[in-house]
Amino acid sequence: xxxxxxxxxxxxxxxxxxxxxxxxxxxxxxxxxxxxxxxxxxxxxxxxxxxxxxxxxxxxxxxxxxxxxxxxxxxxxxxxxxxxxxxxxxxxxxxxxxxxxxxxxxxxxxxxxxxxxxxxxxxxxxxxxxxxxxxxxxxxxxxxxxxxxxxxxxxxxxxxxxxxxxxxxxxxxxxxxxxxxxxxxxxxxxxxxxxxxxxxxxxxxxxxxxxxxxxxxxxxxxxxxxxxxxxxxxxxxxxxxxxxxxxxxxxxxxxxxxxxxxxxxxxxxxxxxxxxxxxxxxxxxxx
Numbered sequence: 001x002x003x004x005x006x007x008x009x010x011x012x013x014x015x016x017x018x019x020x021x022x023x024x025x026x027x028x029x030x031x032x033x034x035x036x037x038x039x040x041x042x043x044x045x046x047x048x049x050x051x052x053x054x055x056x057x058x059x060x061x062x063x064x065x066x067x068x069x070x071x072x073x074x075x076x077x078x079x080x081x082x083x084x085x086x087x088x089x090x091x092x093x094x095x096x097x098x099x100x101x102x103x104x105x106x107x108x109x110x111x112x113x114x115x116x117x118x119x120x121x122x123x124x125x126x127x128x129x130x131x132x133x134x135x136x137x138x139x140x141x142x143x144x145x146x147x148x149x150x151x152x153x154x155x156x157x158x159x160x161x162x163x164x165x166x167x168x169x170x171x172x173x174x175x176x177x178x179x180x181x182x183x184x185x186x187x188x189x190x191x192x193x194x195x196x197x198x199x200x201x202x203x204x205x206x207x208x209x210x211x212x213x214x215x216x217x218x219x220x221x222x223x224x225x226x227x228x229x230x231x232x233x234x235x236x237x238x239x240x241x242x243x244x245x246x247x248x249x250x251x252x253x254x255x256x257x258x259x260x261x262x263x264x265x266x267x268x269x270x271x272x273x274x275x276x277x278x279x280x281x282x283x284x285x286x287x
Contacts, residue, residue, distance in 0.1 A: 013037045018045065025049040030103045032132045040064075040086060043102050047085050052103035054128055057088075059098050064088065069098070076120055080106045089122055099124050141168050145188055167191065220280050222272055223264045238262060238269025242279050245286040 038055035073092035247255030
């Protein structure tokens with residue numbers, strides 16, 4: 001994957017394709033691409049380095065024969081325009097399809113679809129569908145459940161795009177390796193469920209650690225506060241931790257409620273019953 005930089009010339013569609021094709025030039029290989037990259041300028045350049053190219057193209061691209069292609073077509077009809085090695089095709093299927101090719105002529109072939117309906121298509125369209133289907137299908141899968149959201153920060157766009165790529169790649173590997181295959185939707189749901197579970201476990205562990213152990217263990221028992229000095233056992237009292245902190249959070253002042261019961265392990269005074277239970281079962285016991 002190529003990530004855009006601030007160098008303008010480096011990021012153009014022409015430059016990107018030219019760099020990616022360097023290992024296969026001068027071998028008369030055929031390169032297939034979608035309409036974002038296709039242009040007559042690029043195809044002419046690839047031809048000079050002995051590389052053929054085929055791709056769908058935008059109708060408003062420079063040097064497209066707009067006068068010839070302005071005619072409306074019925075389904076199955078086509079128009080062609082040729083300049084030296086470069087062939088331009090307009091073919092009507094469900095909608096108008098525009099292609100540029102330096103690897104084909106205007107030959108047409110008969111094809112049979114899944115429903116056994118026969119169609120007559122330009123050979124360039126047949127080959128494009130055959131060799132470009134992997135990328136087209138990949139883009140289609142990316143579009144189904146994309147996490148992309150509008151953002152002014154390119155880092156966020158890049159992150160979510162890479163996240164989408166990782167999910168689709170993982171789903172492809174899952175379908176290859178597992179006997180029981182999941183749809184992409186169910187696979188993403190399983191991944192999300194797993195991530196949420198792991199995060200929940202981490203948060204629970206952090207919560208338990210941050211509470212000083214009052215939420216863990218089975219040795220939290222109510223005891224009478226032992227006597228100190230001249231005070232006998234049962235007469236010594238402390239402020240209830242729960243009542244005091246609840247008052248602080250609700251009114252800003254600690255509630256002055258005393259109790260003769262405490263937790264020996266936590267060493268905190270607690271009212272017997274509700275306060276004792278809440279303190280040892282809730283992280284935010286003051287709520």
